[in-house]
Amino acid sequence: MYLGLDLGTSGVKAMLIDEGQRIIGSASAALEVSRPLPGWSEQDPSGWxxxxxxxxxxxxxTHPQALAAVRGIGLSGQMHGATLLDAQDAVLRPCILWNDTRSFREAAALDSDPQFRALTGNIVFPGFTAPKLAWVRENEPEIFAKVRWVLLPKDYLRLWLTGEHISEMSDSAGTAWLDTGHRKWSESLLAATRLEERHMPTLVEGTEGAGMLRPELASRWGMGANVVVAGGAGDNAASACGMGTVREGQAFVSLGTSGVLFAANARYLPNPESAVHAFCHALPNTWHQMGVILSATDALNWHSGITNRSAAELTGELGDMLSSPGSVTFLPYLSGERTPHNDAAIRGVFAGLGHESSRAALTQAVLEGVSFAIRDSLEALSAAGTSLARVTAIGGGSRSRYWLKSIATALNLPVDLPADGDFGAAFGAARLGLIAATGADPIATCTAPETAETIEPEVSLVPAYEEAYRRYRRLYPAIKGATIQSSRGV
Known part of the structure; x- marks a missing residue:
């Protein structure tokens, strides 16, 4: 048996699979996010x-015999979080999360140093880890002075599980300290934030062993001795392992809290000017590119809260038949945006509102706005040298057929839906645990699920969607500088 642990923003998911990769059982527990100031997002690691x-x-x-037979554990986690520990491994402050934008000035300063883009292959985004440490140094110097270890969220969980300070390539590529092409820490990038390699965990590949489960935890959970904990992966790379998106040309679109267009690459293809992430994959000698939008289902959930209607009710009002885009356009920049703008200060907007604009019209605009934001990522991937023929949809938002039709038509690409099953980050983490424990071939292990259905673009609406996308693209420069974020935050 093999256990996958996925540390997300809203909860932890544990999944058991057997040697045939059949899911035996899963369980989840919720997490809370603290937002003490506008633009801030934190969690207490003890909650993890x-x-x-x-x-x-x-x-x-519920599955004592299966858990007792576990040989390997894989980890997946939310990326970029700054978990700061002292020399005794005590947590120095709440973890600053991936969607925290307070360090946008520090990010811009680091990004102006040419070595960052040259070595990491990425823009230094405010959500990345390095600018968070620069912010702590400037604003909380007494804490910065005590920092002995900087760990990513899942690697703090590993420390608790194994007692080891270890990370892996896919998650570490999102810190802005990794030489992504050579898959190693960069001393010069660390020095730019007044840190050294001694502050960083040891690096392994995601498929390698990275510590053994502590005996006291094994005993508490009824597990045997010598349970290996795999290097694991950042959440998107883990999802890719679960979806079998590990070969050149394979891609998925994830409609979670944030939105991701993820493409696997057999070689390192950086193009930071496109605002696409070029990261190491969880498998050795593989990389991937991602376009990332900060508010996907988060935008629909915000609209749900404002209208006091559930997301299912709102999307249900639209039916299953895709409509031509209406007069209302929505920019989903509720927390700023990464791809393609790298703008932490921009905020969302409805444009084209009229007396006739109904709740359904606003819902349609929200779904279209996220679809067009994903189209932005597709254009950015294309500029970075990646061409896609189709994508697979995953995440909670993929339950809306209307939304899937909107995305297929906005991208003008077929969107595949996997067969029933849970092929997300926890499943990918369990696969990595299996590989680390058994030495199984990573490519042969990380296979794609069967396709249950393909959503084709609505050909008759492609021209209308193209026109609406051009209108969407004109809005960002029109409102840039006109939206205001409290100075207490970004």
């Missing part, structure tokens, strides 16, 4: 360990 205890404890109660 409590949620993991709860999730694995549930599996221990």
């Amino acid at each position: 360990t409590r949620a993991t205890e709860d999730a694995v404890g549930t599996l221990s109660a």
Whole structure:
């Protein structure tokens, strides 16, 4: 048996699979996000360990024999978070999360140093880890002075599980300290933020062993001795392992809290000017590119809160038949945007509102706005040298057929839906645990699920969507500088 642990923003998910990769059981536990100031987003790392205890404890109660047979554990985690520890491994402050934009000035300063883009292959985004440390140095110098270890969220979980300070390539590529092409820490980039390699965890590949489960935890959960913990992956690379998106040309679109267009690459293809992320994949000698938007289902959930209607009710009002874009355009920049703008200060907007604009019209605009933001990522990937013939849809937003039709038509690409099953980050993490424990071939292990259905673009609406996309593209420069974010935040 093999256990996957996915540390997300809103919860921890634990999944058990057997040697045939059949899902035996899963359990989840919720997490809370603290937003003490506008633009800030933090979590207490002790919540991660409590949620993991709860999730694995549930599996221990419901599947004790399967859990007792676990040989390997894989980890997946939300990326970019700055978890700061002292020399005794005590947490110095709440973790600054991926969607925290307070360090946008520090990010711009680091990005102006040419070595960052040259070595990392990426823009230094405010959500990345390095500018967060620069912010802490400037604003919380007493904490910065005590920093002995900087860990990513899942690697703090690993420390609790194994006692080891270890990370892997895919997650570490999102720090802005990794020489991504050579898959190693860069001393010069660390020095730019007044850190050294001694502050960083040891690096392994995601498929390699990265510590053994501590005996006290194994005993508490009814597990045996010598359970290996794999290097694991950042959440998107783990999802790619779960979806089998590991070969050149394979791609998926993820409609989660954030939105991701992810393409696997057999070689390193950086193009930071396109605002596409070029990261190491979880498998050795592979890389990937990502276009990332900060608000995907988050935009629909915001609209749900404003209208006091559930997301399912809102999308249900649209029916299943795709409509031509209306007069209302929505920019989903509720927390700023990464691809393609790298703008932490921009905020969302509805444009084209009239007396006739109904709740359904606004819902349609929200879905279209996210679809067009993903189209922006497709254009950015194309500029970075990646051409896609189709994508697979995953994430909570993929349950809306209307939204899938909108995305297929906005991208003018077929969108595949995988067969029923959970092929997300927890499943990908479990696969990495299997590989680390058994030495199985990574490519042969990380296969794609069967396609249950393909959503084709609505050919008759492609011209209308193209026109609406051009209108969408004109809005950003028109409102840049006109939206205001509190000075207490970004």
